[in-house]
Amino acid sequence: MTENDDEGRGRRGRGRSDREGRGRRGGWQVADLPPADDAGAWFRGRLPDGWFSEVDVRVDREEITVVGTLSEEQAAGADGAEAEGRISRFRADTKAERIEIALEAQGRYQRKVSWGVRLGETEALFTHVSAPVMTRLRQPERQVLDTLVDAGVARSRSDALAWSVRLVGQHAEEWLGQLRGAMAEVDKLRGEGPSL
Structure with missing residues (x-):
């Protein structure tokens, strides 16, 4: 192993x-x-x-x-x-x-x-x-990825998408943290609610 x-x-x-x-x-x-x-x-x-x-x-x-x-x-x-x-x-x-x-x-x-x-x-x-994450992108989004590939920022569309997600994560960390906290609270309330 x-x-x-x-x-x-x-x-x-x-x-x-x-x-x-x-x-x-x-x-x-x-x-x-x-x-x-x-x-x-x-x-x-x-x-x-x-x-x-x-x-x-x-x-x-x-x-x-x-x-x-x-x-x-x-x-x-x-x-x-x-x-x-x-x-x-x-x-x-x-x-x-x-x-x-x-x-x-x-x-x-x-x-x-x-x-x-x-x-x-x-x-x-x-x-x-x-x-692997499957996603469907329209032409404008694909063009963004292709621009990153053509400019040498990424090797492939997959790398360009991963780079984009990392960039969003870095610049929206506070907001994403608040969103995760809100989702955790919803999960907690859902768990405490009546079951059908």
Whole structure:
């Protein structure tokens, strides 16, 4: 098993519709997924003491990304190539245990687990999911993507679309955070409501 196969793939299938009380809209792709609201707490409780001084856990439909900050004593005086070396050593030393934890999390949450480490100003993702996303674009939107490709900003329409999404995310982070908070509140209220 390679590290990129740390946790395998989650099971997907057709499930109950939202009308049957399974959270917000999203279609069959998310209908069978168990909630992962407690993933941050679960990982903080499951990770060995001493690995990280801080843990950031991000969850979406396909992936749980765990990025840990190495302790202050590990960061002391490490920058540039030395930080990269310490991150590489941590990656090698913890691989077997990270695979074991990821397999447990995959069984619990039905999502692939990706790992990363932060040391001072240096951050490295060891694994990550690159999920295909189907979208339909009209000619004006396709022309924007083609302009980015023709100008050498992106290698393909797919790269141009990913670049555009990252750019929007950077410039609209506060608004997106408010939107996520509002959606979480709606999910909470929906869960407390009467079932049909």
